[in-house]
């Protein structure tokens with residue numbers, strides 16, 4: 001793949017749902033975006049604006065009503081392990097113990113038992129769940145389940161990570177620890193390169209701390225595309241940089257929390 | 269708590285037995301002279317039990333009544349064991365065959381949404397069809413010996429499993445399938461590691477239902493053409509008004525049904541250790 005070709009190419013994609021009451025919902029409305037390999041992109045926007053829908057289409061779980069999505073040059077036709085997804089809803093298999101869940105993707109790829117067990121243990125330790133590897137999912141809290149899902153997807157080592165509010169249910173401390181885990185994983189892609197990440201969040205600070213680029217979504221459209229060039233590693237102090245403060249004001253304005261001076265709206 | 273419940277159900281059982289005894293003393297009517305309509309326990313435990321020797325053809329050093337020997341408890345015991353085994357082997361061969369064919373077919377049909385929709389109509393029709401109405405048909409198709417009976421049981425059970433599996437697969441939450449697919453599961457792996465375990469809780473109801481239906485089917489088949497088995501003894505007894513023997517058979521059914529239920533329950537508990545506590549409580553207890 002040449003450097004110029006984007007890792008994820010979304011061209012004029014729309015998704016229309018017909019609800020049970022017959023009403024039509026245009027969840028994603030003529031969205032186009034190019035994401036280069038190794039970029040960490042955050043999707044930010046109010047509830048119901050189409051973030052999950054967009055992510056599901058990139059994952060291949062949902063066919064676009066219109067338009068086309070390409071990942072690594074290939075047209076997306078269905079789900080594949082190169083595109084790992086942490087779902088917004090609980091997705092951990094309740095009939096497998098925690099460690100078997102984390103091993104599942106590796107098992108599908110035919111990794112031998114001792115090796116995949118070692119990998120699973122490593123990721124379970126990273127998300128702070130080493131102690132519960134033999135537990136049933138029903139014995140875990142909501143935040144712990146989320147961490148199992150994260151460890152499962154991370155252990156599977158996809159080139160593109162699609163993360164739908166992965167840390168939404170977690171406390172502040174765990175969240176900050178997992179940011180570090182995620183950033184480490186992001187930097188440890190195949191052949192030393194970076195993985196490509198699409199990260200959905202409602203948390204403005206989280207987006208600013210993690211992202212290279214923030215896409216603001218509103219009513220199924222991308223209404224702003226912001227580069228976040230602050231140097232890494234970032235910490236709470238990074239948020240105090242003048243450029244970051246400006247970005248934060250701009251984001252808050254998009255969310256309707258502040259009246260900002262002339263927010264530049266991206267031409268569709 | 270569990271212990272108290274056990275004692276309670278044991279008490280109820282004893283009460284029912286006592287009630288039966290009371291009834292037998294109250295209603296002294298006889299079906300044919302010497303054969304009480306409501307046989308009490310003293311009859312069941314002695315004369316009825318001994319009469320089972322009539323169904324022993326002889327063997328294992330215990331001569332049969334047909335060859336001139338007197339009735340003995342040894343022959344009676346052997347007759348009960350032998351005839352029970354006949355019925356149980358027919359039942360479980362049929363159950364196994366029907367269970368495997370029914371669920372296999374159900375999984376196959378669940379492969380795509382189209383095939384699932386296609387069978388939905390005919391399936392309802394098959395479930396409506398009264399099972400026992402089909403006994404003569406199966407006898408003509410498969411004969412009245414072993415094959416005919418197990419095919420009949422397999423049919424009755426197979427329909428239940430087929431319907432159960434098709435429904436259960438339709439109820440598997442999409443998120444688990446999506447999760448499996450994005451982690452790289454093949455179709456086969458998805459069936460083995462996601463769909464099968466996901467449908468098992470719902471399928472447990474089908475298994476219990478099929479145990480009941482299986483008994484009904486094997487007895488139905490034995491009523492109409494068998495030379496051995498519990499169903500055969502019931503039909504034979506009816507012709508002579510031996511109500512006590514029929515009662516004894518009923519007691520045997522209760523015993524066998526409870527045993528198989530307990531065995532399956534223990535197995536299901538182990539296989540379903542992962543399910544949330546509440547769901548387990550309501551369905552099993």
Ligand SMILES: Nc1ncnc2c1ncn2[C@@H]1O[C@H](COP(=O)(O)OP(=O)(O)OP(=O)(O)O)[C@@H](O)[C@H]1O
Pocket residue numbers: 017018019025026027045046047048049050051052053054088
């Ligand atoms: N399967 C569906 N059928 C009908 N409508 C749907 C379906 N999935 C999503 N929608 C609608 O599409 C719109 C976008 O939903 P989506 O789940 O993508 O929002 P979201 O941005 O992820 O919201 P949140 O932040 O609350 O998760 C909503 O109006 C929702 O009602």
Ligand SMILES: [Mg+2]
Pocket residue numbers: 051052053088164
């Ligand atoms: Mg969402």
